[in-house]
Amino acid sequence: MALTIRELGASIRARRIEAGLSQADLARDLGVSRWWVVQIEAGRAGGAGIASVLAALDRLGLGLELVTARDADAAADDASDLDAIIEEHRG
Secondary structure (H helix, E strand, O other): OOOOHHHHHHHHHHHHOOOOOOOHHHHHOOOOHHHHHHHOOOOOOOOHHHHHHHHOOOHHHOOOOOHHHHHHHHHHHHHHHHHHHHHHHHH
């Protein structure tokens, strides 16, 4: 399953809050505007450069893992299988 820009933005927001940073703090650290942070957190990243997004992830201690779509689909299938097994045993 592919990560959506909204999910990425929500992860950035959650980690920023967990780190005790305001949007202005993060913007200052990254050398971007507060509006940029607002937009990326809202999943509206039309003008967000990949370098700035990666810098935000790095600043927040987050990372991305690149996998082939086939590997991601297999991992999602494995997770679904595991969920079914757990539910079956809770029964």
